[in-house]
Amino acid sequence: MARTIGSHGPKTMEAIRKAGLRLIFEHGYAAMSLRQLAAEVGIQSGSLYNHISTKQELLFVLVRDHINELLRQLDRALQGKQQPADKLRAFVAFHVSYHMTRKREVFIANSELRSLEPKNYEEIVALRGAYERRLAEILTEGVAEGEFEVVDIQVATFAILSLLTGLTAWYRPGGRLTKEAIVAAHEKLVLSGVAPGAKPDQARSSRAPFADIAARDGSES
Template identity: 80%
Template sequence: MARTIGSHGPTTMEAIRKAGLRLIFQHGYEAMSLRQLAAEVGIQPGSLYNHISTKQELLSELIQDHINDLLRELEAALRDRHGAVERLRVFVAFHVGYHMTRKREVFIANSELRSLDPRNYEAVVALRGAYERRLADILTDGVAEGVFDVVDVQVATFAILSLLTGLCSWYRPGGRLTKDAIIAAHEKLVLSGVMPRSAEPAPVGGGQSGHTPG
């Protein structure tokens, strides 16, 4: 049995969040019980209620905190970046890099939306919409600048996000391509999809290591 670490304070809450993230990722939200979560952390089941009121609250906070982190870190990455092409490059690099390192959070945010109650679902969808609008704004600005040729910004936004997030289903550290090479490949795919062929810029980054793909 895990060592009891106490039932109060930020340290225990952080342990609950990490254990909850791990258990939901491994077993799914419905299969994880609060008793199992308490045992993983090393506290009595009743002590969980000093930190969370329900399992639903924990799931909602994990997903919302993930998307808030995503938004905050994206804003930092885009700060002082100018021009739609540069900002789109930064968006792609940030999104791919983040999703390489936060696979559990991304998986839960996508696969467990169905498990949220209506109020929490609406809150998460609103946050996701804010992130999607950051990309949509870049594409809209690119069209206005005359550097992007996009038939429908909303369709392009969803298509790009699906492409970039799809990396989570196949990426494994230590594969054939370096992180920079994977980012460069996605950058080329995205830019070639929104820029007139005559205006496509040369790729940035690259490099390979000697293992199997992803």
């Protein structure tokens, strides 16, 4: 018989969320069952319905809360930033730092988007769009003020987000580079990519500082 930790209250719901996150990440949404989830939490299967009505609801809540938290923390990171370059640097630093510590949430939000029912899918896509617009607005402002040179704002937005989010596929804590060095490398990539009139010799000369960072910080990405 499952070890019962109580079928009511916020502690149990938090346990359900954590267990659901891990099980979906490890096995996939389709393969995870509510019976498996209940056993992981330590409650009877029927007790799950005191907190979630369906497996679909759990997935939706996990993804929705992840993106809402992403938006909340991003807005806080951008507070007080006036110049487009400062805003873009803050965006990159936040996005990279956040995604270093939320691998499961990021993976599920991306890979299981297809598993959401139409109404839930539309709501999540709208939230993702709000996050993308934060970056697009920074780029648009930078172009208007002559700080950035961007051929297409939408293409640049998607390309930058893909670059920054891609670290979840290879980043491992305790590696060769420190977190600070990884953030600095991404800042350099993004800011140099939108800088107006960047010359090839300037790009070549920018490699040396990061060789120094890699040697000095000694961590593996």
